[in-house]
Structures are given as C-alpha cells and as structure tokens.
Amino acid sequence: MRKLCVVLEDREVQDNPYKPEMWRIVRRYPLTNDVNFFQARSVDVDQALRMNYLPGQFVMASVLGEGEAPFSISSTPSRPGLLEFCIQRVGTLTETLFSLKENQTVGLRGPYGNGFPIDKMEGKDILIVAGGLGAAPLRSLLLYVLDNRDRFGDIAYLHGARTPGEMLFREEFLQLKERDDLNCLLTVDKDDTGQWPERVGMVTDLFKELGGIDAKNTYAAVCGPPVMYKFVMQRLVKLDIPKHQILMTLERRMKCGVGKCGHCAIEYLYTCIDGPVFTYWDVLHMKELIGKGVSSDVIA
C-alpha cells in the first residue's frame, strides 16, 4: 500500500516548523460571492514534493505583513503538483488574500493535522456529508476515494447549500452525478433561481434517499456549520453507524498549526495535531462541547 501518511521523519525535514515557504498563486476565481478558489504552485520544486498530504489535512497560509491562518486542502493527493483551496472572505487575512492577483505569492507551511484515517477507511463504504464551506476538506476526500475507486465500497456524497449560488464546486459536483459508481445527492435550502435541477430541502432530508446502508461497514465523514452537525449526528447514530466510524472536523482559532500556541486546545487535545478530524466518540468525551449543540441530544 502506498504510504501517504505524513510521518514524523518527514516533519523533521522542516527545521523551523513555523517557516512558510513561498508558493505562487496560479489561479484564483470566485466560487460563490464570498468564496474564492485558489490554486497554488510551489516556487521551489523540492518543497512541492515534500508537500505530500492526506485528505483532511490543512496548511497554514501567510500573506506578508498580514498574518497567517489555517486552510484545508481541497485538492487530492492523488493528483499531485498543485494545491487547491477554497477560502471564504470573513476577516483580515482572508480579505487580503482576496486582494492578491494571480502570479503573486503566498507563504504556505504544512501539511498539518491528522487528516482522514484513509488506512482504516479502505474497504469500507463511505458516506460523506457536506454543508456549506464543509465541502472544502470533503472535496479532497471525495476526489481521493474516487481516484482510488476500487479500494472502497459504496460511496455516497451528500451536499447541502443555502442556495444554488452558494454551492461550492456546483458544476463539478453536478458532473459527478453522471457517475454510476457514486451516489451524489445535492440539495439547496432555497432555489432562488428557478433553474436548480436538483433537490430543494435540508441535507438531512437526503438521508431518506440513501436507501439501506451497511452501517457497521460504513465510515461517515461530516463537515459543515455547527447547526448541521447537530442534526446530521442524530441521523447517523440512528442509522447505527458506530460512533468511532463517524468522522467530523472541528474548527478552532489557530496561530501555529503545530501544537504550540495553545489556542486550538480542547482539554488535552490539540485540534491542529490530534485533529482536525475527530471521531464522534472522541467528541462525546469533550466536556467543553457537551451541551453545546454538537453532542447534547445524543447523550440525553
């Protein structure tokens, strides 16, 4: 089996883990009105080769003079060379990122985080549930399992957005519907265009269309806004998917990405090195999260 996992020895290649390397933005275009797609190529070839990552991992991106922030890699390691991101404009750094032109450089370091447990997921059915910007890391996973189609069982991709205009990678996913080795279900809360060919309704409504699943043999990967977690988790538990096979990503403020700055700590876990992918079972043990939407209902 090809080893994609970034192991310790690789990490030590970087002698200063805080040091960004320069990457060139080769493409940047809007996906929705506040999300941009970024494609970057390393200025230094060795650096690009070192950037072997897992779906679900992230990088720290720097803009000179502005600062640094974590972003999930949206591209798949099965198509090496370029790194892709989809980034929402929400604050200072992201605003400055949006002012950069193609051919300008950004600093990148990483990849960081555990990523999805691909080794364990192999041979299993895969159920991916994406909401809003959650599609950023999940696209990486989806493309990866599709590129290695024969190593996985059934694959379902459920994706909800508020409106057609707000659906990330809309055309790409609509095209994926053509594939018969993938159950791709797309929905929007509201169709304000009247042109939307797919479902209208909540992501959770899509579960009805899944048909029967082999719960014990399924890995579910979920990423989306906090409210979505709450309802999707209920469904998945009801479907009887084991809680340690339900994967979710957590988001916390980050300043280093390598477990030093402390900001992303949840009790003794660091979102940046122990996460950002956690199992639902892990999350159920995080006292800080109990009673805060994610896990309360299931406990009760």
Add this chain to the structure above:
Amino acid sequence: MKTLEVVPLARVEGDGGITVTLDGKKVKKVTLDVHEGPRLIEQLVRGMKPEDDVNVVPRICAICTLSHKYAALRGLEKALAIDPPEKAQLTRDLMMLGENVESNSLHTYLLALPDFLGYPSAIAMLNDYGDDVKRALRLKKFANHVMEVTSGRIVHGENPGLGGFGKYPSKKQLSEIALRARELVPDAVRAVELFASFEYPEYPEVDTNFMSVNAPNKRFGLAGDTILISKGKETDAEDYRKLTSERVVPHSFAKRSDYKDKSFAVGSNARLINMGERIEGRAGDLFKEHFSDRWLKNPLFNNLAQAIEMTWALEQMPEATEKIAALEDPKRTEATRDTGSGTGAVEAPRGVLYHHYEVKDGLIEVADIITPTAQNLDDVEVHMKACAERMLADGRGDDELLPALEMIARAYDPCISCATHLVTLKRL
C-alpha cells in the same frame, strides 16, 4: 543632505484666530478668538480625590503637561500639608528644566525664527539655515528625553505624584543627562546670538506690567510661593485672584485676565525682567549683555529671553542631576490632613500657571486653574492694536500688517491648544 525632519514643525497652531477689524485707516478692534471646545476641567475635578486630580489636570495641555502636573501638586500638597522629600523637589526641578528647554527650543528656532528671517516656515529655512534647524531638533529631542526620564513618558507622564515620585531616575540616566546638557549649551547660545542680531521694530511698543513667580533663595527658577510684579512688588501666590481678575469674553472659550484693569505679560520675558539679574554662568553673562529697556515695551524680545532662559536651563542640569543622584530614593510623603486649601504657582514655559484647590474631607471642593495664555491674551491684543494703528498711520499695506501682527501673537508663544497665529483682516 537629507534632513527633512523639520517639515511638520513649520507651523504650530491651535483652533482659533485673530480678527482685526478696520474701518478705513482706523483700527476698530483686534480680537484673538479661541474656538477650541470648552472642557470644563475645573468643574469635573470637583468631588475628586486629590490623587485623581493630578492625573486629569495635566491633560489640559500636552505641551505644558508637566507644569500643570507640578502646579497641581504644589497646590494640593499645600492644601493637604504634605512636605515632599528633597529628592522629589530636585527631580521636579529637573523635569521643569526639561519642559522649559523643549518648549523654548521649539518656539525660538522653529516657530519664531522663520518670522525674523523672513521664511514662511522652518522647512523653508533648511537650505540656508539647515544647521540651526538641526540644533533645534537636537535640543527638542534631548528635552523630551529629560521629560520622559523624570515623568515616565514624553507627554502626560504619571510618575510625579503627591508627596514624591513613583520611581526615580537611575544614576546612569542622570549622568547621561548631565553629559548631554553640557554638550548642548552651545546650541542654545547660538539661538541667543541669532535673536540678539535682529532689528526689533518699534511698532508694537507699549508699556506694560510683568508678572512672574518669585523663585526662592534669590535664585532664578521656575516655581515659588510668591509672585513678582514688574520687579520689586511681591505678592503671596495665595492672593492670585487679586492679580488675575478673570473674565469671559464673547469671542472666545478662553478666559481673560487683567491686573488692576490693565493688561500684563507673563512668560520668559517677564521672568527675565523680574529675575534676570539672578542668573549666573554663561546665561547670566548673556542676559547682562543683551538686556535693555526696550524689553519692557516690546513683546518681540520674548524670543531673545527664551533663548537666554534655555541656556540657563541647560546649564542648570548637570548640578541638578548630581544632587539627585546623591540622595537615596525616599518613600512618598503622606498627607497630614484632609481639609485645607492651597495655591500652586509655577512658571510654565509661557508664564505663570496657577492651580488653586480647596479640599474638604479628602475631596476637592474648588479647583481654579489660570493658564498663562489666558493672562497674556489682553496684552497680545493691546500690542497688536498699537502696532496696527501705527502701521496704518505710516501708510503700510495689509500685506505688511498681517505678518507683523502674526509675529506679535507668536512672540507670546500662545499655547497651541488655547490660541493661534492665524490673522484675518475684516474691513468694515
């Protein structure tokens, strides 16, 4: 050579203006208006603890912040019967010397000098008088440093407090100040030489009164408990009200003062006229060399006085710092009563500053603050009016009149947050 630092110092002005109203060849009125918004600080500090007052009142003016601090401390310490330790007194003297050099260097070299040399601003002088501009900046930077070391920061330092200081300057800081002060004396002397070399026009000459704080021990200094009026006459600072009957005028948020219905002047000029003979050293020699009766009539000599005073202040610093360094750091003295009244009088760079307080049961009941600029305003108007009248009689045009009036206003070094140099001519 690239020495552009001076650019911003070209013109310092506040929010206000001078209006000269003319009727044919006659001067109807000259008014110096202050538009600066009212702050009512004296009212706001009522009911406050004295220790809090000394945080607030220095914010009246950023340039004279230390004078306000010191005047308040003196007034309140009298009211509360606090006798601050010797080291505190000496350190306060040093901080006042710093403020004096900072203000006088700025005013003489960068604000007044362009007037005398016929340049629109200090920046315009760069080519011909670049060295002088650099001298000014050197002096100012050093003086800022002295203020920072003594008071905690360049502007609104909180280190000086009731009964003493929070932290005294280190021996190293003190000896550095002494060394640098000695080095800079020639820069101050150069200012004296420059201002002594000018012809002073006779237009604004009018007899007037001069008031200044009487420094103790027959020395020249910047604080004391009595007030000298045009040499000779001496009044207790507690009677400051008799000296400065304050009134409000409709065209200004700054209040006015007069003495026995006549205008008077405060500032360097007044200080030197009243106490100049007490100065020793190089500055003393310079005073003796340049003082004349015309100083008593012509406010333009204030600039020369400032330059001599700046020399004096620098010459004082080595001895002052040595004395401070020789003493152990004392604890701050506590108040010995909580009811009483007191007036603190100090010489801010632009003249006598009074802070009068009445404290009852530990709280301030009355605060009365009289700033030097307020005391000078009447005198500025009197001299401007005289000047305008004479120049018009001589058939001078507006283009000559305007700068002449501005020059007079600026000679008083009106504090930038209370007054200004901008002159408008209004023809009826």
Add this chain to the structure above:
Amino acid sequence: MSSPKIGVYGFTGCAGDQLMILNCENQLVDLFGATEIRSFSMAKSDNHEGELDVAFVEGSISTEEQLEHLKDIRKRAKMLIAIGTCACWGGPQAMKLEEGGFEKRYKGVYGNAKITVSKAFEAQPVDAFVRVELKIPGCPIDKSEFLGAVSKLVAKRHPYLYRFPVCAECKWKENPCILWEGKFCAGPLTKAGCGAVCPSHNMPCVGCWGPTDDLNVGAEYNLLKEKGYGPDEIVQKMKKFGGAGVAKLVKEIKPTAKEKEANK
C-alpha cells in the same frame, strides 16, 4: 503603490496625540515620504482639503462647529481613524457623560456670559456622531502603536492592536501587582498598548487607554470595595478617562450576592 492621502485633524483635547506624531522624530521623514499629507494644520500651513484615504481625528466633539467640520471630514475620507482617548472615548472631559449636569458645570466656568463662537455641548467621542473604522486610543497615543498601525495601512494591511488589558504588559515587565497591595489600579479594565508605563513606575494605571475588549468591571468594583474603597470613589476612578465606554460599563455593576443579602 500610490501613497495614501492623509489628513490629521484636532478637536477638543490637549493636542497631545498630534504632538506625539510630531515627536516620532526618527520616522517622520518616512511618514511624510510614504504618505501624502494633505492636511495637518498643527504641523504645516499649506493644507489642502479634499478627498482623503485616511483621516486621523484627535479630540472629542463638543461644539456645533466641530460637529459640522467632523461630518465634512467623514464625507471626504474613505477611512476615519480616531486617535487618542478623547476621540475614541471622549477623554477626561467626558467623564461625567450620562450623569447629566453639563449646563451647571458650564455655568460654573463661564457664568451667564454669552459666548458667540459656537454652541457647546457635553464632549463626546467621535463615533457618537460618525462611523469610525479604527480606534487608536491612548492619552497620548503610543508612538510605536500608532506607527505600527499606520505602516500597516500604508502597506494595505490591517492594523493589529492589543485587545487584552494592561495587566498583560505589566506582567511582561515583571511588576508586582498594585491591586495586590490593596490599592486601586485600572489595569484590568484598560486596553494594553502603553507598555504598562505607569505600573512600571510603581504608579497605578489610571485607565488612560480607555476600556479594553474584555473586562469584568463588577469584579474589580467588588474587589476594591473589599479593600476599603467607597463605591463612588471607585466609579469615579474608573471613569477618569474611559468616558462613553466606561459610562456604559459601570451601569453593569451589580451588587454581589452578599450585598443583596445585607440589603434585605
């Protein structure tokens, strides 16, 4: 990169912030080089009004005339930055904001005399009247905090100012805590940025940077009461500089459980 057009304006205050800009001796050349200073009447006389990229406004607003001027600046400026605590919070002259009594205090100073220059009112911070993009507080502003922010703006980046209280910087300087001695210190309530100058001189923070993002005014109040301060005195000390910001906060002070008990 075209250099941004800048204007610097002063209203009611001590002019200390403009003075601090002028005191940035070593960086002034850079400042004037990197920007186009269109108006800065405290520093130069050839001032051109017109469109501005950034307007720096010092001082609180306390007359009708100032208010008109302020609105005009706002109209012309893409970005308006309040500099100094007077502009950000109202400053000392706004310490009685929301307590009333302005007329009385005004009369206390000017009597019944008529002043025709402009109509005056109780001083208020700039953002009480117009939108403000950034506040750089301080009485006066700190050189490096100010220059840091301006450098970022010139480079088309976002300024970052400390959001935590003075206590953090105070501990960086390793000072013993004044509150621990039972004395008032406004450090926990006050935005950092000054380098904790006052506590570093063994003097309490007087709050001259104005309130910080996150503070617990009730806790400080209760602590000081335990240490023997009277309620009025505590509030007065808290309100010395923070004007509008602190006025809002002190309303939140609630009696502690113990006090409620005692009042019953």
Add this chain to the structure above:
Amino acid sequence: MILKMKKEDLSAFLETVKEWGELWGPTRKGERVAFERVEALSQMDLKAARTIIPPKKLLYPPRFTMFDFDDEGYVERTGDVPNRILFGIHPCDIHGIQIMDTMFLEEYKDPYYAERREKTLLLGHSCIPDEKCMCFATDTEFIAEGFDLFFTDLKMFYLVWVGSSRGHDLVRMKPELFSRDIGKDDILNYTEYRKWKTSQFSANADFTGMPDIFELGYDSSILDELAEKCLSCGQCTMVCPTCNCFNVVDEVELGSVEGTRDRFWDSCMFREYSLVAGGHNFRDKRVDRLKLWYTHKLQAYIGEFGEPACVGCGRCVATCPVDINVVTVANALREQEVGK
C-alpha cells in the same frame, strides 16, 4: 555525581563560570523579585521564595521576532542569543522547564526555544518554602534531573549535584573548589535537610483524584461563582511556569514591503484567545475560559502525562488579585464551596 563545596567558595565559582556567559540570578528591589542579569553573587537574593515571572522568560521572551520578511519570503531571526548561566532556580521551576521542554522540544521542535534552552545553563539552588509553596502536593519539591548543577544549602556547605556533562565542564573550570569527600555526617545532614524541608509546607493543597473530581464537578455552579470574580487580567497565565500560549502578528515597516513576524505571550483567560472569524467565540463566557485553564493544569495534563501541569510554585497564589488559583479552585471543586 554529588560533590561538596564550601559555602564561601560559591562567589569565586560564579565569578569563574561567568567566562562562559552572562550570569543571571534572582534579585530583589522592594517587593519585586526577578531574575536579572547580575555581576556577582552579592546582588542575588537566594532566600526569596519565588520571582514574579518564572525563568521561562529567558527561554521564551514575552515578545520577540520570529522572522524578518521581504517580498521574497521569510528569514528566521535566530543566532543572536547570548550564553547564559541561570543561577538560583528552585526545583519547581526546573520541573516547569521540563514541562516546557516537552512542549517545545519534542514533536515539531521550536527552534527559538531550543536555541535559548541550548545556550542557558541551569544552576539550581535549594529553597525555603513559604506559606504559598505547594510543590509537596505536585511532587516537585525535589529534583533529580533537568539541571546542569544543583546546589543544596546545608548551612555549613553545599552539596552539588552534577546533572549534565556541561555542568561537569563548569566544575572542571575550577575543580579545586569541589571535593568528593562525603562522609556519614554529610549524609545525615542531608537526610535531616529533606525532613526539615518537607515539614515546612503549610499550604492547604491536595490534588489527589483531581481528574475525577473535575469530571464530576465540571458543571457545578462553584466554578461560575469563581468566574464571576475573575478580572480576565491574564496575570495567572503570565506567571505560570507551564503556560506557553502565544499569539503571532506581522508588523511592517513604514512605506516598505519589509517587516517582522512577532510572537508574544497570550492567555486563555482573554476573550480574543478563542475568538474566530465572523465573531464566533468558543469560550465567550469567563467560566469557560476558567475551565480551560484549570482542566488543563489539574485534569487533562494528568490524564495525558500522569502528572499535573502545575509544579506547585505558588505564583498564581501570589499573583491573582481575587484569589483564584490552583489551591482555591481544587478545594472549591472538592468541597463544593468557595473558601474564604
């Protein structure tokens, strides 16, 4: 290796080792006790129970520059750290440094910390506990490793533990001051000293069973009561030897593309700490932040490493103006009552 040294020889020894680097030690000015650079032993106060800030400030300054940058990229700023000999640190602080070492020197080694750590020799010194010391409860009152030299003051002489090869090199700079001649009396003396030290503690601290007690009491209103008193001043985190959180900002030079990336101490007690873009805050309530702090020190770290992330130095006890500290929090949780 344990050696013996005459007390009066210490001064000469320090004078000699100064050749290797700057000498730092605890100094006192009024209330303020701090590690400062000194020239001689006489400037140090070896009796002081604790400095305001632990020695972490030397290994990890409150604010420093990580990188210089221009439009080409980032260049790290390392290499300008002087050699230092830090004398007079107590066992608790050496334990604290060991915890910092785990944080910074293991996975993803922090080059800034590593450089300063490498260039700082730790010369420990035995201490006299005061009423705030609680290292007995965290099992950090003695130290067996992690220092280069450790001096135990046995009144007549020092016993000197040599903890590293570099420590040994220091000894070799002045070998005549040390002897290996340790007799029965010395051993008795040392045993007595240990007994004496153990008997000195008076703080009411007990962390046994803390992880479970925390789990059980996590939602109790006791913590809300404490949080209501918290000033959010962050002093507790600044003074704690095991707090390592930081924030990072970029600064640019006026009118230029050059600048620096700086790093400074942050605190989980600040609201901004957990704030994310768009205004969502994972720990908006003060009590949530308090819980993070104390679960980190007294629960999570024990769960992960089998020992608390508290070394019992008593700094939070000596610092928090409203008496929130490991002792009051632990006792409140245990007794479900905020003590006086």
